[in-house]
Amino acid sequence: xxxxAITGLGCVSSLGHNVESFLSGTREGLSGVAKTTLPxxxxxxxxxxxxxxxxxxxxxxxxxxxxxxxxxxxFALAAADQAMTDAGDISxxxxxxxxxxxxxxxxxxxxxxxxxWRKGQAKVNPFSIPKLMSNGPPSLIxxxxxxxxxxxxxxSACSSSNHSIGTAFGMIRxxxxxxxxxxxxxxxxxxxxxxxxxxxxxxxxxxxxxxxKDRRGMILGEGAGIVLLEDMDRAKARGATIYAELAxxxxxxxxxxMIQPSMEGAARAIRQALNSAALDPSDxxxxxxxxTGTPANDPTESxxxxxxxxxxxDNLLVSSTKAMHGHGLGAAGAMELIATIxxxxxxxxxxxxNFTEADPxxxxxxVPNEARDRQIGAAISNSFAFGGLNAVLAIKSV
Amino acid sequence: MTxxxxxxKDILAEECAVDRTALLDDAKxxxxxxSSVDMVQVMFAIEEAFGISIEQEDMSLDIETVGEVTSAIQxxxxxxx
Numbered sequence: 001x002x003x004x005a006i007t008g009l010g011c012v013s014s015l016g017h018n019v020e021s022f023l024s025g026t027r028e029g030l031s032g033v034a035k036t037t038l039p040x041x042x043x044x045x046x047x048x049x050x051x052x053x054x055x056x057x058x059x060x061x062x063x064x065x066x067x068x069x070x071x072x073x074x075f076a077l078a079a080a081d082q083a084m085t086d087a088g089d090i091s092x093x094x095x096x097x098x099x100x101x102x103x104x105x106x107x108x109x110x111x112x113x114x115x116x117w118r119k120g121q122a123k124v125n126p127f128s129i130p131k132l133m134s135n136g137p138p139s140l141i142x143x144x145x146x147x148x149x150x151x152x153x154x155x156s157a158c159s160s161s162n163h164s165i166g167t168a169f170g171m172i173r174x175x176x177x178x179x180x181x182x183x184x185x186x187x188x189x190x191x192x193x194x195x196x197x198x199x200x201x202x203x204x205x206x207x208x209x210x211x212x213k214d215r216r217g218m219i220l221g222e223g224a225g226i227v228l229l230e231d232m233d234r235a236k237a238r239g240a241t242i243y244a245e246l247a248x249x250x251x252x253x254x255x256x257x258m259i260q261p262s263m264e265g266a267a268r269a270i271r272q273a274l275n276s277a278a279l280d281p282s283d284x285x286x287x288x289x290x291x292t293g294t295p296a297n298d299p300t301e302s303x304x305x306x307x308x309x310x311x312x313x314d315n316l317l318v319s320s321t322k323a324m325h326g327h328g329l330g331a332a333g334a335m336e337l338i339a340t341i342x343x344x345x346x347x348x349x350x351x352x353x354n355f356t357e358a359d360p361x362x363x364x365x366x367v368p369n370e371a372r373d374r375q376i377g378a379a380i381s382n383s384f385a386f387g388g389l390n391a392v393l394a395i396k397s398v
Numbered sequence: 399m400t401x402x403x404x405x406x407k408d409i410l411a412e413e414c415a416v417d418r419t420a421l422l423d424d425a426k427x428x429x430x431x432x433s434s435v436d437m438v439q440v441m442f443a444i445e446e447a448f449g450i451s452i453e454q455e456d457m458s459l460d461i462e463t464v465g466e467v468t469s470a471i472q473x474x475x476x477x478x479x
Contacts (some may be wrong), residue, residue: 062415063412063413063414063415064414064415064436067413067439123442123445123451125442126438126441126442127438127439128437387445
């Protein structure tokens, strides 16, 4: 089987519009969380979100493309541009574009409802349909870069990114393609989106405190993460910068509950990822946790990590960067893979911020509040979605 | 009514990202780089700008030039004013 190199990174997040701001922000323990800029914020119980700030899409995207791009596609296009900086020629049918999203064009849908039902206008934006469809990002990115190979969107809520990247990884490994633009994008911080989360009672009224005893829920984020994946031999032959090796992928389904997570389903996905990467638990130094900061996720994930790693769990550093950049849903996995790559390449593990008090149910080293120096040879990044869909990526330093 | 013509040309230039000075009355839309998909966005913008409604039959498929677009909009604005 072929090996897979990660040779390009792109990110738009609440911490900034590029990879540098994302990585420096997550190392420094900065927070992208603030009161929402939505006009009807006073009608929301929980008003804090991790929005992408001062977004000027026209600075990144030409006018005609912009007319066809929902906000989540705009993030994806901007992130793809960054990942393509050092890509060489990737046009043609040996390249794939696989970009996930949890919700799709939520902003476009809500604007349409707002026009017709609230403002009484007769017509909605003429490109509402192409804008809202979940395959906006892969289509727009493929069009821009002349990619004529497999292109599609993957949707599995909070695991969308990891399923996208894992799918692309498998295709390169098996020799079906040579290069893939993969990742996820999300922008569902809309009034109705926040109302929906509010009704589910999983949103924190202030900040996200993963694994901390006083955690009160997640903070919704948005953005995009895109990675360029490439056959390792091809990457080496063209002298590309190789950030890390994408070495393994595991995916399972709980088949148990739509909302409640399963320890066993998560643990099986972690074990699969380690097996796929031919990693022993003791080889792994860092876990970028799903770590939503909800009462249910964090103890379940901690137990799953213990179940999969055994005694090696005591030597792991485990952090949730979601406390800083928010829960990016369909973009989460790709953003967090970039944070994990950052940890491997810099030797600095990002912290879990807002950590105030240890919880006996969460008994791992969560790198509380301050980044930690640690040389990491291998790491995993977890995503566990509503609907019981688990997807775990494993990377190695090169 | 020249005001309508100017505003329609402004919208064509803005929405289609084309050079305003290329929008001569006898210029063919496709020659200045305006596609039928661009025209969908243009019609939406014109409806918003003039407060008019453009139905599918108002913009027949044989409209080929900038002048034919501006004439059609002038007519619709006059009818719906």
